[in-house]
Amino acid sequence: MGLSSIVGGLGWAMGRLSRGVRVSAGALAVVAGLWLAPAGAALGAGQAGQQSAAKVLRLPIRTDGPKSLDPAEGSTLYENLACAQIMEPLLTFSYASPGTLEPLLLTKLPESADGGKTWQFELKEGVRFHDHEVFPGGKGRAVTPRDVFYTLRRLADPRYRYKNYWLIDGVIEGMNQYRDAQARLVAEGKPFDYDAPIEGFEEIDERRFRIVLTKPVYKFLYTLAQFQTSIVPREAVERYGDRFSFNPVGTGPFVLESWTPKQSLSLTKNPSYHPVAYPAREAWGRDDRRRRLDRPAGQMVPFVDRVEFTMYAQEQPMWLQFQAGKLGYTEVPGSFYEQAFDKRTRQLKPETVGRGITDHREVLLDFIFQGINMEDPVIGGYTPERRALRQALQLAVDFNELNEANYNGINIIYDGPIPFGLDGFPPEGRAPKSYRGPDLPGAQQKLAEAGWPGGRNARNEQLTIRYFTNVSQENQQLAELLKRQYQAVGVNFEPVFVDFSTLIENINNKKAQMFGFAWGSDYPDAENNLALFYGPNQSPGSNHYNYKNPAYDELYERILVMPPSPERTKLYEQMRDTLIEDVPYVGSMGRTRFYLIAPWLLNCRPTERTFSWIKYLDVDPSKQ
Amino acid sequence: MWSYVLRKILAAIPVYLGIILLVMLALRVNDPIAAYLGKNATPESIGQYRSQWGLDRPVLPVWATPPEGPVEPWLTLPVPGVEGGLSVFPPWRTQYVSFVWSLARLDLNNSWEQKRPVAQMLRSSVGPSLAVTLPALALTTSIAVTVGLLSAYFRGRLTDRVLMFASVLGMSVSVLVFIILGQYFGAYWPRQALGLNVFAIEGYDATARNWAYYCLLPVLISLAVSLGYDARFYRAVMVEEGNRDYITTARAKGASKPKIMFVHMLKNAMIPIITHVMITLPFIITGSILLEQYFNIPGMGRTLITAIASKDFPVIQSFTAVFALVFIASNILTDVLYALVDPRVRLS
Numbered sequence: 007m008g009l010s011s012i013v014g015g016l017g018w019a020m021g022r023l024s025r026g027v028r029v030s031a032g033a034l035a036v037v038a039g040l041w042l043a044p045a046g047a048a049l050g051a052g053q054a055g056q057q058s059a060a061k062v063l064r065l066p067i068r069t070d071g072p073k074s075l076d077p078a079e080g081s082t083l084y085e086n087l088a089c090a091q092i093m094e095p096l097l098t099f100s101y102a103s104p105g106t107l108e109p110l111l112l113t114k115l116p117e118s119a120d121g122g123k124t125w126q127f128e129l130k131e132g133v134r135f136h137d138h139e140v141f142p143g144g145k146g147r148a149v150t151p152r153d154v155f156y157t158l159r160r161l162a163d164p165r166y167r168y169k170n171y172w173l174i175d176g177v178i179e180g181m182n183q184y185r186d187a188q189a190r191l192v193a194e195g196k197p198f199d200y201d202a203p204i205e206g207f208e209e210i211d212e213r214r215f216r217i218v219l220t221k222p223v224y225k226f227l228y229t230l231a232q233f234q235t236s237i238v239p240r241e242a243v244e245r246y247g248d249r250f251s252f253n254p255v256g257t258g259p260f261v262l263e264s265w266t267p268k269q270s271l272s273l274t275k276n277p278s279y280h281p282v283a284y285p286a287r288e289a290w291g292r293d294d295r296r297r298r299l300d301r302p303a304g305q306m307v308p309f310v311d312r313v314e315f316t317m318y319a320q321e322q323p324m325w326l327q328f329q330a331g332k333l334g335y336t337e338v339p340g341s342f343y344e345q346a347f348d349k350r351t352r353q354l355k356p357e358t359v360g361r362g363i364t365d366h367r368e369v370l371l372d373f374i375f376q377g378i379n380m381e382d383p384v385i386g387g388y389t390p391e392r393r394a395l396r397q398a399l400q401l402a403v404d405f406n407e408l409n410e411a412n413y414n415g416i417n418i419i420y421d422g423p424i425p426f427g428l429d430g431f432p433p434e435g436r437a438p439k440s441y442r443g444p445d446l447p448g449a450q451q452k453l454a455e456a457g458w459p460g461g462r463n464a465r466n467e468q469l470t471i472r473y474f475t476n477v478s479q480e481n482q483q484l485a486e487l488l489k490r491q492y493q494a495v496g497v498n499f500e501p502v503f504v505d506f507s508t509l510i511e512n513i514n515n516k517k518a519q520m521f522g523f524a525w526g527s528d529y530p531d532a533e534n535n536l537a538l539f540y541g542p543n544q545s546p547g548s549n550h551y552n553y554k555n556p557a558y559d560e561l562y563e564r565i566l567v568m569p570p571s572p573e574r575t576k577l578y579e580q581m582r583d584t585l586i587e588d589v590p591y592v593g594s595m596g597r598t599r600f601y602l603i604a605p606w607l608l609n610c611r612p613t614e615r616t617f618s619w620i621k622y623l624d625v626d627p628s629k630q
Numbered sequence: 631m632w633s634y635v636l637r638k639i640l641a642a643i644p645v646y647l648g649i650i651l652l653v654m655l656a657l658r659v660n661d662p663i664a665a666y667l668g669k670n671a672t673p674e675s676i677g678q679y680r681s682q683w684g685l686d687r688p689v690l691p692v693w694a695t696p697p698e699g700p701v702e703p704w705l706t707l708p709v710p711g712v713e714g715g716l717s718v719f720p721p722w723r724t725q726y727v728s729f730v731w732s733l734a735r736l737d738l739n740n741s742w743e744q745k746r747p748v749a750q751m752l753r754s755s756v757g758p759s760l761a762v763t764l765p766a767l768a769l770t771t772s773i774a775v776t777v778g779l780l781s782a783y784f785r786g787r788l789t790d791r792v793l794m795f796a797s798v799l800g801m802s803v804s805v806l807v808f809i810i811l812g813q814y815f816g817a818y819w820p821r822q823a824l825g826l827n828v829f830a831i832e833g834y835d836a837t838a839r840n841w842a843y844y845c846l847l848p849v850l851i852s853l854a855v856s857l858g859y860d861a862r863f864y865r866a867v868m869v870e871e872g873n874r875d876y877i878t879t880a881r882a883k884g885a886s887k888p889k890i891m892f893v894h895m896l897k898n899a900m901i902p903i904i905t906h907v908m909i910t911l912p913f914i915i916t917g918s919i920l921l922e923q924y925f926n927i928p929g930m931g932r933t934l935i936t937a938i939a940s941k942d943f944p945v946i947q948s949f950t951a952v953f954a955l956v957f958i959a960s961n962i963l964t965d966v967l968y969a970l971v972d973p974r975v976r977l978s
Contacts, residue, residue, distance in 0.1 A: 070936055073743055073744070073940065074743075074745075164674075164675055164678060167667060167671070167675060168675070189674065192678065193674060193678065248740070248745040249745055249746070251745055252745070252746070266928060267744055268928060268932060268933075268936060269834075269926065269928045316832075316833075316926065317926070318832075318926065319923040319926075319932070320923050320924050322810055322813060322814075322924065323813065323831055323832035323924055323925070323926060326813065326814065326817070326818040326831045326832075327831050327832065329818065329822070330818060330821055330822065330831060332831075
């Protein structure tokens with residue numbers, strides 16, 4: 007139990023003190039209040055005055071918030087959240103159905119006539135950049151295909167440290183050659199040439215263009231929904247240079263008013279925002295309609311005049327501000343979970359419901375696991391014995407206990423590496439055949455098959471596993487639990503706690519026999535997770551398991567070029583089951599993010615797949 | 631007196647220059663560019679950034695053969711007996727001289743992470759730190775000295791025991807507990823249970839109108855954290871002072887106890903009080919990282935911690951140099967105050 011939980015408990019107890027005690031305690035506060043009343047009252051009046059003038063939406067950003075508001079430099083969730091209000095990519099994920107791509111700056115989803123190698127795009131009419139001094143007369147100009155090409159070229163500029171080049175690495179025809187040629191120019195002290203031609207870019211007219219890929223890659227469309235590919239005007243980037251991050255210009259629903267790093271971010275409504283309607287009634291599911299999320303269907307957005315984000319490096323102030331009614335929504339930090347929810351029923355507590363607060367549960371595209379180095383001489387390899395050994399390691403783990411002890415029991419446990427909500431996720435999380443624990447007799451049998459009966463080999467040596475994990479209280483608890491569970495089958499489990507960079511180094515150097523790790527999908531397609539086991543991606547690439555299976559690699563190369571279809575899903579399942587059989591990791595689990603929503607915040611259903619949904623939010627000033 | 635101050639300042643200059651050099655060398659033990667760019671950086675991009683941010687220049691003047699590539703900044707000096715002369719990197723372009731010069735002008739480089747001048751970051755974060763730490767220091771010192779005097783006055787009696795028990799209790803509680811409980815019961819609970827909007831849960835505004843609303847609670851928490859330590863320290867000082875001969879003489883001459891305590895004893899205890907306050911002084915600039923994080927105060931501590939986490943080298947180097955300067959300045963100030971309080975110090 008964290009300190010914050012203790013505070014929560016005290017707060018709960020204070021609410022139940024006898025009236026006499028509360029009055030005495032209150033008297034003390036009254037004395038302090040009288041002394042300070044002028045300041046507080048004056049401030050309160052000021053805030054009330056602001057509220058009556060405009061619809062203001064106040065939201066939290068967990069941690070210190072974005073480090074940059076330039077999408078070319080961004081990578082974190084918080085940069086995504088901030089940038090998505092100011093700038094927009096060509097595509098986005100639907101608010102009503104977050105797994106579905108939909109056009110944002112385009113008239114329709116891009117089309118391909120040659121099976122996904124060449125994509126044709128048409129920009130929506132009326133999409134203009136924010137009104138800004140960088141444009142003639144201060145009036146934002148229309149977005150053109152040249153802006154799209156310029157935005158993608160920026161990813162190849164060494165000035166941005168190629169931070170997001172991975173999104174288009176080897177994907178667009180001629181792009182890698184362009185990047186290399188420009189890198190040579192820059193190394194010679196010459197300027198980066200944004201006008202040099204790229205084979206894969208073709209402008210048809212002022213609104214239509216084509217992008218040719220090196221090979222049909224379906225995930226390219228997901229790339230165009232990432233905030234890092236948000237369209238920016240060349241004039242503004244060239245005017246501000248490194249300071250573009252503090253003077254961002256885009257097509258988004260809001261315009262930056264002020265940004266104090268680590269402190270706050272204020273945005274005002276973009277008066278010339280292109281027409282975007284709230285999702286139609288039929289786009290919402292039954293539960294969403296019951297929650298009246300379809301109420302403003304068809305209305306033009308954004309609804310609010312200002313958005314004010316506050317950054318919270320600590321959880322408690324964010325939680326208290328929400329409880330005080332100052333924030334529209336909040337994530338529920340683990341240490342505050344039991345204040346809001348009944349741990350047994352996992353439902354909101356009656357007192358929370360009584361205050362009009364609602365909740366939303368967002369299942370994250372998470373893959374939490376204990377990875378195994380397949381090149382390890384003891385537990386790696388592909389012989390039947392080694393496979394049986396790893397299957398034993400999987401069968402020995404009680405995932406329910408891990409979930410209860412470490413995650414308040416709210417994680418989803420599932421077989422395979424494909425998270426909930428994606429094609430290839432097994433029904434109810436259970437694959438047709440799996441080695442999910444706890445099954446101690448099964449684990450012991452597999453150990454015997456592997457030549458380690460009772461956890462000992464023919465030379466009577468005990469099987470010892472060195473488990474590398476990031477040093478933290480949670481990981482300490484998790485490792486202790488795993489140690490106890492493995493001891494039950496005679497396996498000696500030795501946790502090694504290291505800082506994150508040392509953990510990465512050991513994994514990249516293939517020195518970590520077993521390691522604690524997690525993967526959050528970059529986009530909602532299981533291909534992203536299956537790529538983690540593709541042979542050529544071995545360490546220091548994302549295949550940290552160094553899993554190499556030619557049959558699997560061949561299937562991966564096939565799915566890479568396939569659009570969503572039942573055939574592709576079948577291949578996903580086949581790949582998933584291959585991994586379940588080979589056990590290159592022990593797992594899996596996925597987190598659920600819990601949100602609480604204030605009664606005055608309307609149309610809110612948070613998702614982390616995109617953050618372009620802030621524009622759909624509205625406030626009810628009468629309840630604020 | 632002024633010549634004494636001048637002497638102290640002049641003596642501190644070489645010390646400070648030496649500290650800066652040590653700081654610069656220490657921060658370059660591991661390549662700051664490679665650390666900042668991360669594990670995927672190519673040698674080319676590391677080299678490019680090194681050149682762009684001026685870290686390819688020597689830290690100190692060197693006599694050597696110029697490195698490969700552009701040799702423009704290097705000067706060739708004719709040296710008798712050395713064919714072709716000797717190459718020297720212009721001292722005024724070395725990293726050390728550039729940094730000292732930029733410090734003197736307070737025109738520091740840009741932050742790598744935030745792309746804005748470090749001097750601007752310094753200016754914008756000193757105020758918020760001081761808005762909390764300065765009142766906290768003043769309050770803590772005055773209350774702790776008073777408690778110390780009272781404890782010494784009632785030494786061994788119930789008042790002394792109660793005060794010292796409370797001090798030990800205060801010392802035993804973690805800062806984090808003070809902050810979390812203070813924020814909850816100081817700001818949130820009065821608002822929810824009693825409808826009293828006394829303090830802000832978080833936020834920062836140091837204008838005269840709003841200072842108390844935003845900053846007083848962190849000040850009071852800071853006071854609660856430090857009071858125990860300081861009160862015990864000052865009590866020990868007062869008790870020791872109470873055993874001196876001049877106190878016995880004053881008592882023998884019939885001076886009242888309050889006069890002995892607050893006039894004779896307090897004046898003579900000023901040296902340890904000044905020492906203690908001056909030791910604390912640099913930390914009022916660095917701020918309290920935890921307080922700043924919990925109350926969302928954009929102060930120096932939070933800025934530095936963020937810079938360290940993101941390996942923002944110019945910020946770390948400049949802040950460290952400024953902290954060193956504050957330490958040296960507080961040392962000089964301590965010496966000056968000693969001299970003011972006790973003229974014998976100046977004479978010696």
